[in-house]
Amino acid sequence: MAGIEVSALHKRYPDGTVAVDHVDLSIRDGELFVMLGPSGCGKTTTLRAIAGLERQTTGNIRIGDTLVDDLPPADRDIAMVFQFYALYPHLRTRDNLAFPLRAEGLPKAEVRKRVDEAAGLMRLGPLLDRRPHRLSGGEQQRVALARALVRRPRAFLMDEPLTNLDAELRADMRTEIKHLQGELGTTMVYVTHDQVEAMSLGHRIAILNKGRVEQIGTPLEVYDRPASLFCAAFIGSPPMNLIEVEVADGKLRSQGGLALTPPPGLPRDRRLVAGVRPEALEVTEPGAERSVPARVVSAEWLGDEIIYVVDHDGQRDVRVRMPPTVRFTADAPVGLRHTGGPPPVYDVSTEELVA
Amino acid sequence: MALSVDEAVSTGPAGDHTPPSRRFGGRGRAVLEVALLTVLAVVMLFPVLWMIETSIKENRDVYAIPAKFFDFKVTMEHFKDVFVASGGGRSTLSASFLNSVLVAGVSTALATVLGVPAAWAYSRFAVKAKKDQLFFILSTRFMPPVVVVIPIFLMYRQVGLIDTKLGLILIYTAFNVPFTIWMMKGFVDEVPAEYEDAAMLDGYTRLQAFRRFTLPLLLPGIAATAVFALIFSWNEFVFAIFLTSSDDVRTAPPAIAGLIGGTTVDWGLVAAASVVFALPVLVFAYLVRKHLVAGVTLGAVRR
Ligand SMILES: Nc1ncnc2c1ncn2[C@@H]1O[C@H](COP(=O)(O)OP(=O)(O)O)[C@@H](O)[C@H]1O
Ligand SMILES: [Mg+2]
Numbered sequence: 001m002a003g004i005e006v007s008a009l010h011k012r013y014p015d016g017t018v019a020v021d022h023v024d025l026s027i028r029d030g031e032l033f034v035m036l037g038p039s040g041c042g043k044t045t046t047l048r049a050i051a052g053l054e055r056q057t058t059g060n061i062r063i064g065d066t067l068v069d070d071l072p073p074a075d076r077d078i079a080m081v082f083q084f085y086a087l088y089p090h091l092r093t094r095d096n097l098a099f100p101l102r103a104e105g106l107p108k109a110e111v112r113k114r115v116d117e118a119a120g121l122m123r124l125g126p127l128l129d130r131r132p133h134r135l136s137g138g139e140q141q142r143v144a145l146a147r148a149l150v151r152r153p154r155a156f157l158m159d160e161p162l163t164n165l166d167a168e169l170r171a172d173m174r175t176e177i178k179h180l181q182g183e184l185g186t187t188m189v190y191v192t193h194d195q196v197e198a199m200s201l202g203h204r205i206a207i208l209n210k211g212r213v214e215q216i217g218t219p220l221e222v223y224d225r226p227a228s229l230f231c232a233a234f235i236g237s238p239p240m241n242l243i244e245v246e247v248a249d250g251k252l253r254s255q256g257g258l259a260l261t262p263p264p265g266l267p268r269d270r271r272l273v274a275g276v277r278p279e280a281l282e283v284t285e286p287g288a289e290r291s292v293p294a295r296v297v298s299a300e301w302l303g304d305e306i307i308y309v310v311d312h313d314g315q316r317d318v319r320v321r322m323p324p325t326v327r328f329t330a331d332a333p334v335g336l337r338h339t340g341g342p343p344p345v346y347d348v349s350t351e352e353l354v355a
Numbered sequence: 356m357a358l359s360v361d362e363a364v365s366t367g368p369a370g371d372h373t374p375p376s377r378r379f380g381g382r383g384r385a386v387l388e389v390a391l392l393t394v395l396a397v398v399m400l401f402p403v404l405w406m407i408e409t410s411i412k413e414n415r416d417v418y419a420i421p422a423k424f425f426d427f428k429v430t431m432e433h434f435k436d437v438f439v440a441s442g443g444g445r446s447t448l449s450a451s452f453l454n455s456v457l458v459a460g461v462s463t464a465l466a467t468v469l470g471v472p473a474a475w476a477y478s479r480f481a482v483k484a485k486k487d488q489l490f491f492i493l494s495t496r497f498m499p500p501v502v503v504v505i506p507i508f509l510m511y512r513q514v515g516l517i518d519t520k521l522g523l524i525l526i527y528t529a530f531n532v533p534f535t536i537w538m539m540k541g542f543v544d545e546v547p548a549e550y551e552d553a554a555m556l557d558g559y560t561r562l563q564a565f566r567r568f569t570l571p572l573l574l575p576g577i578a579a580t581a582v583f584a585l586i587f588s589w590n591e592f593v594f595a596i597f598l599t600s601s602d603d604v605r606t607a608p609p610a611i612a613g614l615i616g617g618t619t620v621d622w623g624l625v626a627a628a629s630v631v632f633a634l635p636v637l638v639f640a641y642l643v644r645k646h647l648v649a650g651v652t653l654g655a656v657r658r
Contacts, residue, residue, distance in 0.1 A: 013481065014481035015481065048552075051552075051556060052555075052556075053552050053555065053556075072555070073552075073555040074555060074556070074557070074558040074559060076556075078556065079556060080552070080553070080556050082549045082552070084547055084549050086547065086549035086550055088550065088553075088568060089572070090571060090572070099554075099557060100556075100557035100558060103557050103558035104558055151557075
């Protein structure tokens, strides 16, 4: 087992595409580290560089204490699970699992023992004699995971392994992967574009955008204080409301007069935007104390909650999360009130967190 | 769903309401189709049938006027003449057939050995100006052989490849490599690169990964491509007749053509030689017929 150190990674493909601009990651031993970002931001390229399948243009990669820049994939002692499962189609499950071990030249008995162990962990017993085309998507993915396990590598790399599964199965597998990683204690780098997956799996999350790291933090840190406007818009469903604010007399107000709890150390004379989570707002009867006038645009009834979209001072997409007991009809005049603590505040021009 | 369809068919009056003319139209059309196909088949197959018939007719019946379609004497003499010389020993034709087997076989094997790895490389790696290179490779096939045969003749004379089997093998290989690369690239593109990635992480080198995982999946494609190359080399006539002259180098197509001419033509021998010549191609095409279709639709068309 080992940590992974990525420093100043830069990858430019021969056709000129800069897939990774500058990435620094310091992944701890035994950590479940998630790389999150929209499609095309360079997640796969970073992962493949760690695996040795792609040679970085500049930058260094260390696995444990070893500088692996010049090592072929086989010598890096890591296992990777692909979005497309890459099970060998002509081999039965048993042989698919045994393959990496035979490559190492392990004795037969040991191969058998390890295959049975991995098959047990992923509950593959009844599937051992089938070929991939006779397995469902979920089963194929379990075999792919088991295949990563058998070698007992120093680290797992996962490239959107659950994308091809349906929602229910995805949730199950998520739990299973998290549990497994906890049991084994092996370092895992998990790549996804799904923020729910990232939040529920990761010990820490790195948010990537256009080949750069925007933020690294625990799920809570990333949720509470997104480091940039990009992160603020990316994390949460629905995401934060980005409301233009100004500082006056030590108070933080939107242009429509909505008062927010001001964080300390606010800069003056700059255009600012506050990131307000939908659950930090409240729809009230019109004219309620500390509320400003607003109007309901629409309401999404989700059963356990209602997401109101309200029009506040011309900003027509302010989202508010309310319990299902509070009901307002569309077009109704209402009040809007901030109830949470100090929101993160961003500079409009640099798009970065300032307070 | 299936139930409701069954009900509609059994209870619905749709069948009874179909106008008789339309039903007749359907049958009439089928009759017309069969008739047209029959005519086409006869036109296409008659020369083949005639060739086969001629190859087993006695000479008297071959030259009979009016031509005899059915009541002729069957003989295997012509086939014997193909392989055995009149004074005993091997005939020159049989030597030509052996030359054909050698030249077609070796040039196909060479084209496959060179073309498949090249196709893999073009499919998997970032090669500079890949599209231009591939276009250049294909462009070598734009010209028909007869256009390039004179310069090649002159070059071959300079380097001493005229009238050698090696010369034919090289030129056929040169013609088959581009075809093999293009066709096989289609097949390699179909095999996900992740197989090789996974194998490399499992401890194999890139070449081992190719050999152990990609290659087995490519075998049907390789078989189809090789058969196409084999048929090209086997049938090739222009280079063969220009670049070779002696009996012990010649392949079958110019040798058979050489039988025609002179004062009398032994049509029985020509027909028998042609049948023998056509058989291997037919057998091969039959053996890989599924792959041929797959090869054409899958390998060549996509991308
Ligand atoms: N082999 C390649 N050659 C050229 N460009 C590539 C290659 N692979 C990926 N890219 C480009 O690099 C960028 C990042 O790709 P990728 O790392 O796959 O992103 P992600 O996995 O985050 O979706 C994309 O713009 C993609 O088009
Ligand atoms: Mg990707």
